[in-house]
Amino acid sequence: MPEKILILGPxxxxxxxxxxxxxxTLKINQPDCTIDVAAPAWTLPLLERMPxxxxxxxxxxxHGEFAFWxxxxxxxxxxHKGYTQAIILTNSFKSALLPWAAGIxxxxxxxxxxxxxxxxxxxxxxxxxxxxxxxRFVSLGLENNTPxxxxxxxxxxxxxxxxxxxxLTKLNxxxxxxxxxxxxxxxxxxxxxxxxAEYYAEVAxxxxxxxxxxxxxxxDKDIPVTNQIxxxxxxxxxxxxxxxxxxxxxxxxxLCHTVVSNDSGLMHVAAxxxxxxxxIFGSSDPYHTPPMHPNAVIEYLKLECSPCFKRExxxxxxxxxxxxxxxxxxxxxx
Numbered sequence: 648m649p650e651k652i653l654i655l656g657p658x659x660x661x662x663x664x665x666x667x668x669x670x671x672t673l674k675i676n677q678p679d680c681t682i683d684v685a686a687p688a689w690t691l692p693l694l695e696r697m698p699x700x701x702x703x704x705x706x707x708x709x710h711g712e713f714a715f716w717x718x719x720x721x722x723x724x725x726x727h728k729g730y731t732q733a734i735i736l737t738n739s740f741k742s743a744l745l746p747w748a749a750g751i752x753x754x755x756x757x758x759x760x761x762x763x764x765x766x767x768x769x770x771x772x773x774x775x776x777x778x779x780x781x782x783r784f785v786s787l788g789l790e791n792n793t794p795x796x797x798x799x800x801x802x803x804x805x806x807x808x809x810x811x812x813x814x815l816t817k818l819n820x821x822x823x824x825x826x827x828x829x830x831x832x833x834x835x836x837x838x839x840x841x842x843x844a845e846y847y848a849e850v851a852x853x854x855x856x857x858x859x860x861x862x863x864x865x866x867d868k869d870i871p872v873t874n875q876i877x878x879x880x881x882x883x884x885x886x887x888x889x890x891x892x893x894x895x896x897x898x899x900x901x902l903c904h905t906v907v908s909n910d911s912g913l914m915h916v917a918a919x920x921x922x923x924x925x926x927i928f929g930s931s932d933p934y935h936t937p938p939m940h941p942n943a944v945i946e947y948l949k950l951e952c953s954p955c956f957k958r959e960x961x962x963x964x965x966x967x968x969x970x971x972x973x974x975x976x977x978x979x980x981x
Contacts, residue, residue: 648731649677649679649680649681650677650679650680650681650731650732651680651681651683651728651729651730651731651732652673652680652681652682652683652730652731652732652733652734653683653684653685653704653725653728653730653732653733653734653746653749653751654666654669654670654682654683654684654685654733654734654736655685655686655733655734655735655736655737655742655743655745655746656684656685656686656690656694656736656737657686657736657737658686658687658690658710658737659835659912660690660693660835660893660911660912660913660915660916661911661912661914661915661936662736662780663686663690663693663694664693664802664804664912664915664916664918664919664939665780665781665784665802665915665936665939666684666736666784667697667699667802667803667804667919668781668784668785668799668800668801668802668939669734669736669784669785669787669788670682670684670697670699670700671699671800671801671802672785672788672789672796672799672800673699673788674699675796675800676788676789681701682699682700682701683700683701683702683703683704683728683730684700684702684703684704685704685705685706685745686703686704686705686706687705687706687708687710688705688706688707689893690703691703691705692892692893692894692897693804693893693897693916695894696804696805696806696894696897697804697805698805704725706721706745707721713741714741715741715744718741718744718745718748719744719748720748721745721748722744722745722746722747722748722749723748723749725745725749726749726750728749730746730749730751731751731752731753732751732752732753732754732755733746733749733751733753733754733755734755734756734787734788735754735755735756735759735766736756736784736787737759738756738757738759738760739759739760740759740760740761740762740765742759743756743759743762743765743766744765746765747764747765753767753768754766754767754768755768755770755787756768756769756770756787757769757770757771757772757783757787758772768791770786770787770791778934778935779934779935779936779937780935780936781799781936781939782795782799785799785800799939801918801919801939801940801941802915802918802919802939803919803920803921804897804901804916804919804920806897806898806901806920807898808901808902810898811898811899811901811902814891814895814898814899815899818887818890818891820885822902823860825858825859825860826859826860826904826905827859827860827861827862827902827903827904828850828851828854828859828860828861828862828903828904828905828906828907828980829861829862829864829899829900829903829905829906829907829908829917829922830847830850830851830861830862830863830864830876830884830906830907830908831864831865831906831907831908831909831911831913831914831917832844832847832863832865832869832872832873832876832909833864833865833866833868833869833872833873833909833911833913834909834910834911835866835868835911835912836911836931836958838958838959838960838965839929839930839955839957839958839959839960839965839967839968840909840910840911840928840929840930840931841872841909841929841968842909842927842929842968842971843968843969844872844875844876844879845879846971846972846973846976847872847876847907848875848876848879848880849973849977850907850973850976850977850980851863851876851879851880851883851884852879852880852883853973853977853980854977854980855880855883855884857980859904859980860885861880861883861884861885862884862885862887862899862903863876863877863884863885863886863887863888864887864888864891864896864899864900864913865887865888865889866888866889867888867889869888869889870888870889872888873886873887873888873889874886874888887899896913896916897916897920900913900916900917900920900922901920901922903917903922904922904923905922905923905924905925905979905980906922906923906924906925907924907925907927907976908924908925908926908927909926909927909929910926910927910928910929910931910933910936914926914938915936915938915939917938918938918939918940918943919939919940921940922940923942924938924940924942924943924944925943925944925946925976925979926938926943926944926945926946927946927947927968927971927976928945928946928947928954928967929953929965929967929968929971930953930954930955930956930957930958930960930967931954931956932954932956933945933947935954944979946971946975946976948966948967948970948971950966950967950970952966952967953967
């Protein structure tokens with residue numbers, strides 16, 4: 648009988664993109680297996696663009712909500728699905744309740760928050776060997792002590808150009824023949840991952856001077872920064888801040904020639920869309936969560952104080968980002 652696997656997916660855009668390397672690895676090793684993914688509802692546009700995933704199961708829990716009995720009940724509702732294995736990609740106690748309640752025989756993960764019993768296929772986590780998030784995800788899809796495939800399967804989202812054109816029509820955006828530069832100035836995690844808005848504006852102005860179209864991507868929270876960048880370019884950009892849902896942003900990004908992004912979920916989306924990508928790292932570590940594209944350009948200064956993994960610069964100067972000057976990005980626009 649082919650394996651039927653339930654993946655408990657991560658709650659961050661970037662991590663869910665990286666999880667596709669696990670899905671691909673499972674399909675390579677077990678072509679007939681079925682992969683269902685249970686994750687927060689907002690991740691569905693990503694999962695819909697991953698052909699390895701048979702079904703996406705939206706989790707009805709709020710972020711951070713323990714909801715013990717709701718999780719038990721939800722797990723029991725999956726008992727009839729016939730899953731042969733669960734792979735839990737998150738480390739929390741609550742995330743392991745659901746596959747246990749679903750009666751799934753093999754429940755694979757790292758130990759995490761004291762999950763003895765809930766996890767019965769506990770994998771050792773040697774952070775010196777599994778330095779990257781994507782390596783940790785993929786390792787959970789292999790038999791214990793099996794070496795990682797080399798190279799790893801790369802995330803690759805599937806998009807539909809007609810869907811993107813429909814979004815352009817809806818937003819009343821003219822699709823020009825010129826190359827499109829996508830700028831992703833947001834970072835959900837915090838200010839210490841945000842390259843300065845005036846630097847983004849300088850890159851945008853350089854691209855516009857070359858005849859490129861510049862699109863500013865961002866969520867509702869990023870509206871202030873996309874507005875600021877647009878104002879600094881005399882409103883010559885297409886400002887998408889807060890105007891697109893995740894799925895629409897993915898489809899539009901597929902039309903871009905080049906993307907410049909902070910270390911964010913959209914950075915990983917751009918890599919998975921096979922875009923020319925310039926990724927800017929400050930407080931985070933490009934050796935831990937790099938964009939999974941062999942040709943991605945990574946701008947990282949590796950200062951003595953970084954990576955600090957803080958949401959705001961603890962030293963108050965943000966040199967790890969401010970000392971990455973726009974000209975180093977502009978020279979890669981071609």
